[in-house]
Amino acid sequence: MDSVATTKAEADAHLETLRQKRGVGREQPEDVSDQLYKASTHFILELIQNADDNHTKAATIDNSKSCIGEKGIGFKSVFKVADVVHVASGFYEFKLDRNARIGMILPITSQFPTADRVVDNTQFLLELKSQRDYDVIKEELNSIEPDMLLFLRNLDQVHISIRGLNKQYRRKINRSDPRYDGETVKISVQGDAVTSKEYIVHRYTAKNLPPVPQREGIDSSEVVIAFTVDNEATSVFITQKVFAFLPVDDFGFRFLIHADFILVASRERLDESSLWNHSLRDLIETAFVKSIRRLVALSPTQDGEGLCYKWPKYLPRHPETSGFWHDLHQNMMNALRKTPLLESGADDTLRKPTDLYYVPRDWRFENGALFDLPPLLKTHLSFKYDSVRSELSLIGVDSLDINDLWREFSQWINEVGIDGLKTRPIKWHQKVSSIFCGRRELREKLRNLPIVPLRDGSWVRARQDCVFFTSTQNEEHVPTGIELFLVDRSVSKDPERRRFLSFLGIQEYSPTQVCELIIKLHHDLPPGASRTEMDLVTDALYLFDHRLCLRYEVPNIEFAAVKGGKAICSRERHLYLVDPDVKPSLIAKYQNTAQSPLVVLSDKYEAALCKDRPREDADSFRRWLLGSTYREFSTVPALLYNNELSAEWHFLRSHDVMDLLQAIRLQWDKKAILSPIIIKAAAELQVPGSDGYWRPLGRLAIPTTELKQKCPHLDFVSLPNPKVYNWGFLSVLGVLTTRNTTATLRELQKLSQLQADKVDKDAIKEIYEALNASMRSEWKEIK
Secondary structure, eight states, rough: OOOOOSSSSHHHHHHHHHHHOOOOTOOOOOOGGSSSSSSTTTTHHHHHHHHHHHHHGGGOOOOOOOOOOOOOOOOGGGGGGGEEEEEEEEEEEEETTTTTTTTSOOOOOOOOOGGGGOTTEEEEEEESSSSHHHHHHHHHHHTTOEEEEEEETSSOOEEEETTTTTEEEEEEEEEEEETEEEEEEEEESSSSSSSEEEEEEEEEOOSOOOOOOOGGOOOOOOEEEEEESSSSBOOOOSSOOEEEEEEEOSSSSHHHHHHHOOTTTTTTSBBBTTTTHHHHHHHHHHHHHHHHHHHTTTTTTTTTTTTHHHHGGGGGOOSSSSSHHHHHHHHHHHHHSSSOOOTTTTTOOOOOOGGGGEOOOGGGGEEESSOOOOHHTTTOGGGGGGHHHHHHHGGGOEEOOHHHHHHHHHHHHHHHHHHHHHHHHHHHHHHHHHHHOOOOOHHHHHSSSEEBBTTTSSSEEETTTEEEEOOSSSSSOOOOTOOOOBOHHHHHHHHHHHHHHHHHTTTEEOHHHHHHHHHHHHOOOOOOOOOOHHHHHHHHHHHTGGGGTTTTTOSSEEEEEEEEEEEEEESSSEEEEOTTTTTSSSHHHHSSSOOOOOOEOOTHHHHHHSSSSSSSHHHHHHHHHOOSSSSESSSSSSEEEETEOOOOHHHHHHOOHHHHHHHHHHHHHHSSOHHHHHHHHHHTEEEETTSSEEEEEEGOOOOOOOHHHHHHTOBBBHHHHHHHHTOOGGGGOBBSOOOHHHHHHHHHHHHSSSSSSGGGGHHHHHHHHHHHTHHHHHHHOOO
């Protein structure tokens, strides 16, 4: 058909020619009915398709030409709801009758019902199968979306009029909208009310497309991306449909995609096996990136908002099963990752998403970065994108984690130093404290940063020795030689900052801390070094006063002592005390004697205790030392060391054997037992007798009243204060202490050595009577 009929006769002739060309007598193709839309109302879109296609003149055909309809069977979907369709256009009037032989494709000349004819209009009149079909069509017409007109090439308005329904859709294209720096389309719907939708439209020409039979002679095509907007600052991010001029389906994207896709006959989906479609898909990725760059380049609104910051709302996609569209979305996101699109916290040139971190709101200070170094700000995502944080994760913007934040903190301190810390407001320090407090994985790293303010205005690391909070209850005693670092008072009283510094290991300066400092100070003294005598006294008395902190144990510290009359500092395990209750005080007697092995606690301790203190304190101090489980304090000379006679034994024996006997007595009084080594050595000691001669102690007797009366001729030892001290223990050494058989026999031996005229016969008689009385029990000794 070369031209449009200008008379009714020409029109009828054209129709007859068409019938002949399509072949009267042919059978209706079997697959036509199979390829119809599943939905009975899709013919409405086909009518719109035909209207748009029929505006195209033959002169416009070139290597990029595309028509919406392809197979010529789309219109046949009308037979889902009607058996007969009447058509009138100009002088053409005919009908298509499904029940006639191949009536779905061959026009039958038929007058259009006169009552419904509108001159100069193309009309379709459907004889519907049922009331139900009428209701479905009415509902479908009422639900037509405005975006139906968006990608049509020629059709700018659609008017729908049906009983109880009157709607008019109008499309207005602005090729150069200054608000959005390019093309926009506004579609208004006028019905009971007037509504409108606005779209930012970005077009991209795809070239060098592969040759396919469905697009013979065509190697380029237009790809269009459109974003729905409410206004210059607000995006609309519901899922949108994919178009091939008319809507195909919703594949989960939040923006509209249009391309001249090759569809299956029903137009309900793409032919995903088509090489043409795959090529278009790859070019849609390019078009999308360019469209996003256009949004990024838009100017913000007066309040700092705008699509230039809200565009990420378009990025998410509702998942569905199609691999074709999933791959497209993934490729789009990957492409955006590599594209400079985002502002940093430094507001410099745009940066790639993968080069930026999102800083969580809780890690900011007064709407700014916590650590505001320019190099750090360049790695921060601008806070203007806060409302699209989750969407930006799709293109590689990760959140700053606590380890990253610590690194920023460390870098910030290295850059600004202590002066920078001092200039920060209290709230800033509280914020930092609240963020890092309790982060155990970072504790040691944080302890190494100089973030602890001191009273003197300096700042130190928490790991430094002797850093404490100001004491809240006790007087602050600082041992001589210790450099103490006390946290600034205001910081100590700040609950947030105190909690953080406590987490870093800083404790309140308390007696427990002082005790630990003293012990550590003594432990760390280098060989040969010492503290002054009064420092040692002060240290020990402080530990004594706070012995509860030590669980009453005497720690391993140095003591001021005297040895051989010289003042020394001693860390020896064995140390002697002067105890006024021990008589005689051998320790006091010999502490200043040259060559004395006794290491005696300095009397400066007792002097300090007796000054402005109750007398009981000195006794308590002595008992505390004597109760030590680690140190061996003693008030009596030790006579054994490693199962050998001690230096003290030999010293006392050489200086005064009677003092050695006193030491043995004191040991006996203390323990009520003597070592066999001491017993043997003591029995062999040469001691002075009452007659002035020296004899082994074990061969002597104690001059008791009984022995002096009954055995007056025995060799008696000359003991100091025999009436004051209890020397009866000497019996374990072999010393005679009572009139027993041994004493009687020795007395008899002594008498036998006298001249006969000097022997008292009555005394001899009494001795024999005594021996006779003890014969049964001690006969062996008597024999």
